[in-house]
Amino acid sequence: MLEPGVLTLAATPIGNPLDASVRLMRALGEADVIAAEDTRRLARLLSALEVTAQGRILSYHEHNEAERTDVLLEALGEGERVLIVTDAGMPVVSDPGFRAVRAATEAGYTVTVIPGPSAVLTALAASGIAPDRFTFEGFPPRREGRRASALEPLATEQRTMVFFESPRRTAVTLAAMAEAFGLERRGAVARELTKTYEEIQRGTLGELVAWAEATEVLGEVVIVVAGAEPVAASAEDLVEDVLARAAAGERLKDAAKAAARSAPGITASELYDQALRRKDTHAPRGKG
Structure with a gap:
């Protein structure tokens, strides 16, 4: 009540x-x-x-x-x-x-x-794309330049992304996503959810672009795009992080342990040894 x-x-x-x-x-x-x-x-x-x-x-x-x-x-x-x-x-x-x-x-x-x-959750659940972490991005900008600028920083987003789109702009938006995220990124287009002519297309962005360009897309549209695959940090990058932490006042061993936690396969002792060698190499030498 x-x-x-x-x-x-x-x-x-x-x-x-x-x-x-x-x-x-x-x-x-x-x-x-x-x-x-x-x-x-x-x-x-x-x-x-x-x-x-x-x-x-x-x-x-x-x-x-x-x-x-x-x-x-x-x-x-x-x-x-x-x-x-x-x-x-x-x-x-x-x-x-x-x-x-x-x-x-x-x-x-x-x-x-x-x-x-909820169209967001309904499309996400039916998409076949990992739903454990996702971000809702709403409607992409209509103008080509602004749309490209909005999608570019999302290329490295590791969470699944959900967008709304007009059926008239679905093809051009998918093409812009393929340009920003890559043709092989997985996606799904859900239209007319819960209605008589509900349809869900799944595939790579390249495949979805081809489908949308060959189809008259009708109805309310939700686009789901898989997140980017995580990029493994190199040991060299992590050593730089360790040295930066140490320069900020953190103990070198503690900095190495913290950096190693974000990089499976790279040990804290390995980072500590490399950081120590790097410090020794760049340490100023006194006059002989």
């Missing part, structure tokens, strides 16, 4: 309305104010769920967030039960809601969440 004067964020189905939780259905019926990203989509969801909204419905999207957030705060101040929903998935995650959360918490109001469907 929704509490008076509490802001609630609720996840909505990402495709199949049967994924709606009982809590979401109750919240939609109980809320005094429902702030919806698209009121027409909300109306369709209410119809599919056979729920009648008792409260007033406001549009709440990226173009009116600032002014409508003030309206939501006023409603909270009057003890009303305020609910935020977006077109699909969780508010705030690449969707409106963050501004309201920040304003509500700063004003001292309670914020709670009704969890539910």
Whole structure:
């Protein structure tokens, strides 16, 4: 049951309305104010769920967030039960809601969440790519130069990466990813998740580029890309790290032990001996 004067964020189905939780259905019926990203989509969801909204419905999207957030705060101040929903998935995650959360918490109001469907987690789970560590990167920039600049520093990211993308830009974005990450990097493209025509393509980025260029990509798209393989540090690089630690005041043996912990196969004694020889080689000699 929704509490008076509490802001609630609720996840909505990402495709199949049967994924709606009982809590979401109750919240939609109980809320005094429902702030919806698209009121027409909300109306369709209410119809599919056979729920009648008792409260007033406001549009709440990226173009009116600032002014409508003030309206939501006023409603909270009057003890009303305020609910935020977006077109699909969780508010705030690449969707409106963050501004309201920040304003509500700063004003001292309670914020709670009704969890539910997530395109990020659904695509990640189905991708076949390691899910133990991942990062959500949202939508890549639309312009070619900015997109390339955003992807370039991610080339060495070792966590699995999840992106949202428009179907119209999926092919060019995959090509940019192949350029930045390499043709052989593993990836997956998930479209229309939980809907009738759900499709998941898996393969190398090179293979996915070929697929996207030969296909009319339709629907909501999530791209999952494997992280970079870790690059083993060389003993020479580690010795430099040991010497830098020692120069900063750390004992040479302790510095060697710390550096060795990050490099399987290289022992602390080996690093210590090499660092000691390097120090001796570069030590200033006195006059004979």
